[in-house]
Amino acid sequence: MSEPEATPVPPAPVPPTGMTTQPVPAQSQSTAPVPERTVFMPPIDIYDSDEGLVLLADLPGVTIESLEIQVQDNRLTLFGRVNPALPTEARLLHQEFEWGDFLRSFILSDEVDHDRITAKLNHGVLEVVLPRATKTAPRRIQVNKE
Amino acid sequence: MAVFRWRHSWGNLRDLEREFDRLLESIKMPFPGLRLERQYPPVNVYELDEEFLLVAELPGISPENLDLTVAGGILTLKGERRGPEGILDDRFRRHERLRGKWQRQLTLPERVDEERLSAEFVNGVLKIHLPKLPTVKPRHIPVVGGES
Numbered sequence: 001m002s003e004p005e006a007t008p009v010p011p012a013p014v015p016p017t018g019m020t021t022q023p024v025p026a027q028s029q030s031t032a033p034v035p036e037r038t039v040f041m042p043p044i045d046i047y048d049s050d051e052g053l054v055l056l057a058d059l060p061g062v063t064i065e066s067l068e069i070q071v072q073d074n075r076l077t078l079f080g081r082v083n084p085a086l087p088t089e090a091r092l093l094h095q096e097f098e099w100g101d102f103l104r105s106f107i108l109s110d111e112v113d114h115d116r117i118t119a120k121l122n123h124g125v126l127e128v129v130l131p132r133a134t135k136t137a138p139r140r141i142q143v144n145k146e
Numbered sequence: 147m148a149v150f151r152w153r154h155s156w157g158n159l160r161d162l163e164r165e166f167d168r169l170l171e172s173i174k175m176p177f178p179g180l181r182l183e184r185q186y187p188p189v190n191v192y193e194l195d196e197e198f199l200l201v202a203e204l205p206g207i208s209p210e211n212l213d214l215t216v217a218g219g220i221l222t223l224k225g226e227r228r229g230p231e232g233i234l235d236d237r238f239r240r241h242e243r244l245r246g247k248w249q250r251q252l253t254l255p256e257r258v259d260e261e262r263l264s265a266e267f268v269n270g271v272l273k274i275h276l277p278k279l280p281t282v283k284p285r286h287i288p289v290v291g292g293e294s
Contacts, residue, residue: 008240043242047233054230058243060203060270084201089194096188097203124205124270 006046006053006076006130007107038100042078052112052131059102060124067121069128071114077105078126186248187223187272191255198255198276205270206243212267214274216260221274224249257281 045056059067062080070077080102108114113133120127192199204212206227213224226247235241254260258276265274 006239043244044240045229045238045243046240047230048237048239049233053239056230056243058205058270060205063269086192086199086201087194090192090199091194092190093193093198094189094191096185097190121269122206123208123267124203 006055006109006112008044008046009075009105009107038098039103040100041104042080042102044104049129051129053129055106055126055128055130057102057104057126057128058124059121059126061099062102062121062124062126064121067126069119071108071117074108074110075105076108076117076128076130077103078128079103080126185250186244187250189250189252197278198258200252200274200276202272202274203270204267204272207267207270207272209267212272214265216254216263219254219258219260221252221254221263222249223252223272 042057042059044058047054057078059078059080061082061084063083066081066083068077068079070079082099082101084099108130111133112130116131118129187202187204190201192201200221202223204225207225211225211228213222215222215224224247227243227245229245254276257279259279262277263274265272267273
């Protein structure tokens with residue numbers, strides 16, 4: 001059994017239960033008070049395909065504009081902001097789910113070619129393709145006489 | 147419609163419950179109705195001035211795979227969530243997303259104009275507009291007195 005190439009990790013500020021309330025990171029750190037927003041850990045699938053690993057994440061309500069995907073130091077992070085776009089007069093009568101943003105990160109192995117990662121968003125499902133890095137052929141090093 | 151209200155402070159617990167549900171779903175339960183109140187998809191209902199608004203999270207469903215019908219005050223949502231084509235289960239390293247056929251029936255609130263229902267489906271969020279019927283004005287009934 002080889003090591004999985006993408007290991008989900010609980011994001012640092014989020015406890016392992018997967019959900020917490022925290023201020024929205026980055027961007028909105030303006031003078032206005034930052035509203036508390038709920039952050040969820042989205043369910044994911046990871047499978048092997050011919051081109052590499054494919055990661056699917058359920059992100060209902062996330063748009064291409066509100067989705068941020070980042071790779072830094074072998075860590076892939078997804079952050080999707082959700083705008084419920086409800087009319088202001090809307091009054092909640094019955095609730096089975098809460099609105100919130102989505103955050104999850106993964107540790108990528110060296111087998112993933114970071115430069116060729118692609119992603120698409122389709123009906124609220126994010127698909128990230130993590131191509132396998134092509135193994136470089138062993139190279140002979142010539143030893144010269146001084 | 148099963149009414150199950152959650153307070154915000156219960157958020158963590160609810161997420162834990164979700165995880166448990168996911169676990170339970172992977173186990174064949176002898177009593178499938180054990181957790182009846184957790185239905186798929188989760189639905190929120192809002193009241194607006196002119197309509198009721200029903201919102202459901204349905205990531206991964208395309209409008210073609212979604213079947214909405216209304217009859218006799220019952221709204222039926224039906225669909226299927228498929229896995230990726232041609233990928234065998236043993237190629238999965240992680241499997242958390244729900245898969246399969248689902249159906250949910252909801253009783254419409256009273257005073258809804260079934261003829262004018264409309265739905266929009268954007269980024270995996272379904273919004274169904276249920277326009278209210280105009281409120282019926284009280285009608286005066288003439289009283290005819292007989293000659294005495």
